[in-house]
Amino acid sequence: MVAMFERAAYLEALKRRTTKSRAYKRHQQVGAEIAELLHDQKHTSLYIKLAMQHDERELRAAAKRAAEDPNVRNPGAYFMRLLHNLQPTTYNPRQEKNS
Secondary structure, three states, X not given: OHHHHHHXXXXXXXHHHHHOOOOOOHHHHHHXXXXXXXXOHHHHHHHHHHHHHOOHHHHHHHHHXXXXXXXOOOHHHHHHXXXXXXXXXXXXXXXXXXX
């Protein structure tokens, strides 16, 4: 009985931890915001990777366009389609430290 209670408390603590963002770098925060905007938390790591390769303003604009279009059934897929037209930029972590 005690083990069952401890297990339930542990699972509840895990649920609370997953709702809190632990983004330490700018690209992590941008990727998490895009995933939230597109209602696609399953692919957060993909959006973080894309945030390292592309300009965050262009990514946010494409995500906003995909999320707000009423004719789009899958905003994540449409976002990737829009992203295909963008030119990747290189990520420089030193810029983050200086700014």
